[in-house]
Amino acid sequence: MSFKLENMRQWLVAAVMLLTPNLVLAFNAPADVPTWCGKPYMSTNQALDPGGQFQFPTPSKDPLLYLTVQPRYTIFLExxxxxxxxxxxxxxxxxxEPLQNVNYQSPNHPGVSLDFKISNDENRVLLVSNSIPVNSTGNLFSFPxxxxxxxxAPYPITIRGTLNQQTFTSTTTLYILPSRTYGSAVKIDNLHGGLYVQNPHNNYEGWYAVFPVGYYADGGYVTPPxxxxxxxxxxxxxxxxxxNIVPDGGLPDQSYPVSSLQTYWDHLDALNLFNLYDMRFAFQNSTRISTQVALWKDRPTLLSWYTAxxxxxxxxxxxx
Structure with a gap:
């Protein structure tokens, strides 16, 4: 079975590469021309159109109602x-979606509101029922x-809004995770931005804000024997x-000497100094990513995974 699945994976990858060459070719530059972000940067090379530009959609002539819902934070704990x-x-x-039978003339038009319900799609449990003004954003609604x-695993969430018998829907996912008693939990504020952390520093009670301030460090320098x-x-x-400790690209696995990093990270934990764990040489290899995540995922001062x-x-x- 694994042999068949691997053959299928290789076939799919080959098909995608053939059908979408921009994924594997360096934009429009010739192979012998050094580029950065697809653009030649040597004075000896001529400028060229790198390709890959965004294609912007044609704006609608009439106003559209864009209904969205998302969790306030990327994760919640029980x-x-x-x-x-x-x-x-x-x-x-x-x-x-186009607004039908609504005389909406300006962003400040009064008296137009949208009724909505937010439900858990798995069991159809109603979580929120309320209304908001049309063209309003950042409306917060709590749920138990x-x-x-x-x-x-995330929960599937759907919002259904009604306005003059017209229906609008949108979906999102919601993470409700078990409480932590080890390692760290980090969440992103989807309303204002910013990071909040829970770890031994606050005895896993509530959350505290972390505004990251720091530098890169050469892994070969900071984690020697x-x-x-x-x-x-x-x-x-x-x-x-x-x-951010940059891994040693000269090592066989382009990672870190495990015992040295363990010793160093123990001191990071003692200082409550957060590590942006760097996997820049492994991000294209799922096996190496899995190995490194398993090694370090429970560190109290793990703030984020630095991938590519x-x-x-x-x-x-x-x-x-």
């Missing part, structure tokens, strides 16, 4: 007090987390709260 959704009902000339069983914490302590004392590094510049392919 220990959180409540969840919340962000509901937008903006007027657009690019996205959305007790309506969900914590799990790793004879690890020293002098520079790291000085770095933290200057107020930096994050670090400027892949548009290198014109990295998505297949390997």
């Amino acid at each position: 220990s959180d007090e409540a969840g919340s959704f962000i509901v937008d009902a903006s007027i657009s000339y690019t996205f959305g 987390l007790s309506a969900f069983t914590p799990r790793l 004879n690890t020293s914490f002098t520079n790291l302590d000085t770095y933290a004392a200057q107020g930096f709260n994050t670090i 590094d400027e892949p548009d510049g290198y014109v990295s392919t998505l297949f390997r």
Whole structure:
């Protein structure tokens, strides 16, 4: 079975590469011309149209209602007090559905509101029922987390709005995860932006904001066999709260010496200094990604996974 699946995967990859050559060719530049983001940068090369430009849709002549829903945060934990959704009902000339039988003349037109319901698609449980003004954004509505069983898989969510017997729908996914007692949990605020963390620093109670301030560090320098914490302590004392340790591309697996990084990361945990774990040499290889994630996913100061590094510049392919 695995042999057949692998053959099928290879066939699909080959088919995609044949049908969509822009995925594997460096834009329009000749193969012998060095480029960055598809553009020649040497003074000895002539400029050319790199291709790959965005194709913008033709705007609608009439206003469209663009109804969207998304969780306030990228994740919720079962220990959180409540969840919340962000509901937008903006007027657009690019996205959305045409407004029918609505005399909508300006963004400030009063008296036009949209009734809506938000439901869990798995069991049809109603989570929110309310209304919002048309062309309003950032509307927040809470819902009880007790309506969900914590799990790793997302829940499918649908919003259905009605306006003058016209129906508008949109979908999203919602993560309700089990509470943490180890490692770290990090969520993104989908309304205002920003990161919030839960880890041993706050005894896994509530969340605290982290505004990342830090630098790259050469992995070959900061994780040698004879690890020293002098520079790291000085770095933290200057107020930096994050670090990106660039892996050693010269090592056989282009990663880190595991024992050295474990020792170094133990000190990061003691300082509550967050690591943006870097997998820039592994992002095209799912096996290497899985191995590295399994090694480091439970570290208390893991802030994020740094995957590709400027892949548009290198014109990295998505297949390997």
